Structure formats: structure tokens, C-alpha cells
Amino acid sequence: MIRFDNVDKVYASGHQALNNVSFHLKKGEMAFLTGHSGAGKSTLLKLIALLERPTRGNVFINGHSLNTVNRKQVPFVRRDIGIIFQDHRLLMERTVFDNVALPLVIEGYPHLETRRRVAAALDKVGLLGKERLFPTMLSGGEQQRVGIARAVVNKPPIILADEPTGNLDPHLSVEILKLFEEFNRVDVAVLVATHDLGLIARMRYRTLTIKGGYLTNDGLSSESAL
Numbered sequence: 072m073i074r075f076d077n078v079d080k081v082y083a084s085g086h087q088a089l090n091n092v093s094f095h096l097k098k099g100e101m102a103f104l105t106g107h108s109g110a111g112k113s114t115l116l117k118l119i120a121l122l123e124r125p126t127r128g129n130v131f132i133n134g135h136s137l138n139t140v141n142r143k144q145v146p147f148v149r150r151d152i153g154i155i156f157q158d159h160r161l162l163m164e165r166t167v168f169d170n171v172a173l174p175l176v177i178e179g180y181p182h183l184e185t186r187r188r189v190a191a192a193l194d195k196v197g198l199l200g201k202e203r204l205f206p207t208m209l210s211g212g213e214q215q216r217v218g219i220a221r222a223v224v225n226k227p228p229i230i231l232a233d234e235p236t237g238n239l240d241p242h243l244s245v246e247i248l249k250l251f252e253e254f255n256r257v258d259v260a261v262l263v264a265t266h267d268l269g270l271i272a273r274m275r276y277r278t279l280t281i282k283g284g285y286l287t288n289d290g291l292s293s294e295s296a297l
């Protein structure tokens with residue numbers, strides 16, 4: 072589903088954020104991506120989402136090389152990827168419905184189908200009935216779940232999450248991770264970047280560890296977090 076082959080990323084500043092990174096995340100596999108701040112986690116996710124391009128090497132999604140994707144094709148590749156950010160990036164002056172519906176509106180879904188899918192996504196994250204509310208009326212955990220509903224509303228086969236629990240307490244963090252597990256159970260590939268080692272230790276998942284741009288460990292979370 073996601074494959075990195077000897078990927079380097081050197082930013083225009085000259086800083087090398089990733090160094091010869093290779094790994095393979097299969098369809099329906101869930102993994103953590105961990106490492107200190109500045110290790111290269113966000114850079115790795117950005118390469119998958121086509122927000123950055125590799126300097127060397129190749130990234131494959133579904134067997135297709137992203138190196139051959141031109142600017143016009145980028146939106147089509149991105150449809151397969153649901154992204155969740157730490158700061159959820161909701162439109163605060165829009166309702167919960169509008170926020171979750173956004174990816175479908177961009178894709179031009181018919182109105183009835185949009186309503187049905189938004190309801191299904193909100194149901195999945197436990198927020199059915201909150202359509203008309205504004206994000207400011209919700210708790211931090213609920214806002215994060217709106218961001219998750221938006222990321223999964225068009226049922227992408229890949230979910231990327233960048234520090235999705237960064238602003239949440241440990242209990243809410245586990246709740247969010249359980250949501251990812253549910254998506255994972257229906258064969259969605261999930262990659263969760265986090266430096267929350269406590270959270271990783273509580274869940275037994277494959278964990279990719281990066282240090283200074285190098286992938287230094289790829290194993291089960293309980294081993295790498297200790």
C-alpha cells in the first residue's frame with residue numbers, strides 16, 4: 072500500500088531530513104512512526120501525501136510510483152489518503168457538517184449522498200447529531216474527532232495521522248487510537264506519527280523509529296518503546 076525505496080529528502084535549505092529510508096506498509100496494516108521532534112516524521116508523511124517530493128529514491132502508493140505523478144494527477148492520488156493533523160485544522164466559522172462534508176463537496180458529490188456519508192462518518196466517531204454545531208462549541212477531543220470524520224468521509228484506503236493526540240490527555244488519546252484500530256479492521260492502512268512513547272507502549276503495533284532522518288528500528292511497539 073505504501074512503499075519507500077531508499078528515499079532521501081534534502082530541503083532547499085540544504086538540510087537532509089530523510090536519509091535512505093526504506094519500508095513497506097501493507098494494505099490493512101497499522102503502524103506507529105516515532106522519533107524525537109525534528110527526526111523527520113512529518114517529512115515522511117508529507118512525501119506520502121505529495122506535499123513534498125523525494126530528492127532521491129521512490130515512494131509507491133498502491134504499486135504506483137509517486138515520482139511519475141504530475142501536478143494535475145496529485146488530487147487523484149490524494150483522494151486515497153485521509154490526513155489527520157494535531158491541530159485538526161477545522162474551519163472554525165463553519166459547522167461540523169460543513170467541515171466533514173468538505174472533501175465530498177470538493178469532489179462534487181451529490182447533496183443527498185454527501186449528507187448520508189457525513190452522517191456515517193460522524194456516527195463512526197461518535198458525533199452523530201452534532202452536525203449543526205460549530206467547532207468552538209466542542210471539546211478538544213470532539214474537535215479532533217471531527218477532523219477524523221473529515222479524513223475518512225470518502226473512505227480512503229490510507230489514513231495518515233501527524234501527532235493526532237498531541238493536545239489530548241492520555242485517556243482521550245487512547246480513545247482516538249481505538250478509532251484508528253476500527254478503521255484498520257476494515258482494511259485501511261494507518262500510519263500514526265507520534266512522539267508519545269507512553270501511548271505507543273500501551274498498544275502493541277509495528278513501530279517505525281526515525282532518528283536524524285534515518286530509519287533506525289522497525290519492530291513491535293512494546294520492544295522499541297522500552
Ligand code: ADP
Nearest residue numbers: 082084086088107108109110111112113114115
Ligand atoms: P518531525 O516531524 O519528526 O518533528 P520534520 O519532518 O518536521 O520532523 O523535520 C525534520 C527536519 O527537517 C527538521 O530539522 C526540520 O527543521 C527540517 N525541515 C522541515 N521542513 C523543512 C523545510 N520546509 N525546509 C527546511 N527544513 C525543514
Ligand code: ADP
Nearest residue numbers: 188191195223224225226227228229254257259
Ligand atoms: P456505506 O454504504 O454506508 O457508505 P459501505 O457499506 O460501503 O458504507 O462500507 C462498509 C463499511 O466499511 C463501513 O461501515 C465502514 O465502517 C467501513 N469502511 C471502509 N472503508 C473505510 C474507511 N476508509 N474509513 C472508515 N471506514 C471504512
